[in-house]
Amino acid sequence: MDTGKVYGQWTCLQMLLAGRMISPDRRNILEKQMDTGGANSESASDTASARTAEGLATRSRNHYVIVGAGSAGCVLANRLSENVDDSVLLLEAGPKDLLLNSTRLSWKIHMPAALVYNLCDDKYNWFYHTRPQKHMDGRVMYWPRGRVWGGSSSLNAMVYIRGHAEDYNRWQREGADGWDYDHCLPYFRKAQTHELGANQYRGGSGPLHVSRGKTNHPLHCAFIEAGQQAGYPFTDDMNGYQQEGLGWMDMTIYKGKRWSTASAYLRPALSRPNLKTEVRCLTTKILFEGTKAVGVEYLQKGERKKVYADKEVILSGGAINSPQLLMLSGVGNGDDLKKLDIPVVSHLPGSNLQDHLELYVQQECIQPITLYKAQKPFHMIKIGLEWLLKYTGIAAGWV
Template identity: 85%
Template sequence: MLPLALISQTGPQRVATGGRFLQASRARFSLLSRCKCNPGTKNRGCSFPGLSSADQYRTFSSTASKRNQQTPSYSYVVVGAGSAGCVLANRLSEDSHESVLLLEAGPKDIVLGSLRLSWKTHMPAALTYNLCDDKYNWYYHTLPQDNMDNRVLYWPRGRVWGGSSSLNAMVYIRGHAEDYNRWQREGADGWDYEHCLPYFRKAQSHELGENRYRGGSGPLHVTRGKTNHPLHNAFIEAGQQAGYPFTDDMNGYQQEGLGWMDMTIHKGKRWSTASAYLRPALGRPNLKTEVRCLASRILFDGNRAVGVEYVQEGQKKRVFAEKEVILSGGAINSPQLLLLSGVGNADDLKQLDIAVVQHLPGVGRNLQDHLEVYVQQRCTQPITLYKAQKPFQMVKIGLEWLTLFTGYGATAHLESGGFIRSRPQVTHPDIQFHFLPSQVIDHGRVASKIEAYQVHVGPMRSTSVGWLKLKSTDPLDHPILQPNYLSTDIDVWEFRQCIKLSREIFAQRAFDAFRGAEVQPGPEVQSDADIDAFIRKKADSAYHPSCTCKMGSPSDPAAVVDSQTRVLGLEGLRVVDASIMPSIVSGNLNAPTIMMAEKAADIIRGRPALVDSGVSVYQPPTLETQR
């Protein structure tokens, strides 16, 4: 969701330290030859002169037994300092007898220790700057989509401390309790709602205080919007006039209905996992971080993961894990690294001349995402964020935020939203709304030229499932992404309902004082065929790729990790991020990913699982209709 940007081998050496940092000097592994990069080739990696792609892989695949004896060793090596990786780095390093190395492909999220110098990342209203800039962003694109007029869709993913929690719209949504009960049925034993809710609470510190559903003392600060904008109030009121309930906490007892959204914003600043988890732990002597280092492969001794090979500043380096390697690169990078390392579908790996370490056909499969569209309406009153985009106002807003961390720069403006059911017999909400008192064009790259408001709307549990595959053995070569959007009839029907139900809400009397002409789909788009054509032309990703390293039973041929997050058939290797979701949740992904990392940290540390049985969850009085 995109609001307006107001401011444009053998195992590791066993040493007497028992897993603490080796104090010996660190070996530097130089490349066979300085890599030659073509700066004009977007999203391509470096090539090694005189070596074919297969030769490069074999060179990178030298056995762990050949490692230099000075290579550093840690208890845990975590790959990816994103929404999950920062959580793991913090929690695992709480045990002072363990050592943790956190590797991040991108830079730190802060310049010279100053949030103000890093305003593009930390000012909530400035989020589209990084969403559309490859400095902190992997900048992925899908294959042309057959069911969307052959369009190529843009997928921003964080490549910076905090990962996508440093780029996202800061909406804190957990999903529905039934999502996690479904995970249990899908083979993720111990991941039902009563086992997940305690970890949502553990992570969270909600400004409204602790209760049965909210946490009050966790590192992740969660707040509500402060603008009290009349258009947000109109949206919530219009929902009730259309027959939908009001919910005072869509992350609590009742998700269903319209109400005020929770946000990961604290004291006017984005509260990413880098801010919540990583920075508070940086002073620990047993936690080390490295940035601008791209993991190229996992090192194995037989079927045991013993380390990671990565490239940093043009040098190939290795690091070893005495206990475990943990992948937290997200739904694209984690399966990509597994595939580069010989873990995946054997037939696909052999086609790229990659030696097969473990045949796991589920790696990169089961790709799921949320697709959404913007329903936009002109506003007859000059109260939208349109004027905030004027140069003088932008400077004024920026100065207030830089000096006080307050004002229109201190919010992402997605302060209201909701969840409803698309049709009778649906047991829990399958459509999500995000309301914005402004107009967004092309992911925020184009400034609005009119007073307008919009709702982001889309189905939450799409039946269209895709995949990703390696394009080559080059770790910097983006994988092939095929989400297969709108490939089922029910997905097309549900999206059509999204348009119709959004229009119904905007037609309520609460908007009478503000409603101008419909901008999109537009008054001429009325028939089902016309609505379907509009969706094919305008729908875009909500930036929620997931499920590509599915958690499930070892008997499930599509599963990649078990319910303990261990990669099946291998030792010393886990995946902890949104990729291990068995199926996508009914809402945004940042909060569930943080929860999963909190729970996984307890699993890794051998701690008893937290559980909260008997928590009540809203059940609609009838499944015939909600109006």
């Protein structure tokens, strides 16, 4: 396929090359990796071992090679492997979302209230940080990204909220034919099973289970009431007709557990003989024949391996890693690539990636009605045991 059809979330960031959005330490790592054809973070010993093994690189062929088992990659692996005649290989840099050497789910990922653990740990998280931001008083911003089966859907806050209908309609007006809200809505519905049942906005038979937030704490109710007093409307469905307003959120939580794309799409497909998965393998380069992507090169346990795709190479490494991999492979801003001695396959510059910020607001309560006591050791153990035994309680849903 042509470079313009190397699929994925791949806005080619000049910032990644210029180092404007990466901390000094990560910039040094990135530049060293670009010089050696590597990507992301890998130890010097692993790199040296890989160079030794390069001449004995393992090679295999598949119809599709998918890089990244995240929010998009798990869906693609499921859908493409539905055709028994197509072989699919799914590569993931991180581990499975299971306990080590076990088939049991990792509680740190699947307990909804435990999401903070993975946001503060690099086991399942790329743990990116930006460079100091000029317009934010020079602050360095933390930028978590999933590095595990399910990707960021295994790390995020499990809030299920679609873009506003007008966002999609604007896409249509600006030339993205077929991407207006009326065209997208059937696919939103097809993907989900909502616990409140299907209607014109909700689905009832899709693989992604969606539930309505059930927390009925006095502070939740007081916040919604205060918002209405301030003139903001109440909405009983933020993904329905009235998207603006205050109310209870939809959550990707099912029977008390996080319902990531790994749970919704990947696990149901793992028994298919035409789907293969590899974990802890760092994809370092896209292999081209001219301008046609034909495979990828990756590192696994210090060994450099190559796999080839007869139909398509699909990048689903996320909004940071996919453009980085493209640039390391010669697809990006040609001027920047030449400065780093990376052969230019195609001059396709990109920039201006924007992400939403998260802001915490804390208020002092005049009555002892907060959840502060839940953070005390005894109560944390009690809450954790209830979840482990019954998948219920505070730990089963935080909104």
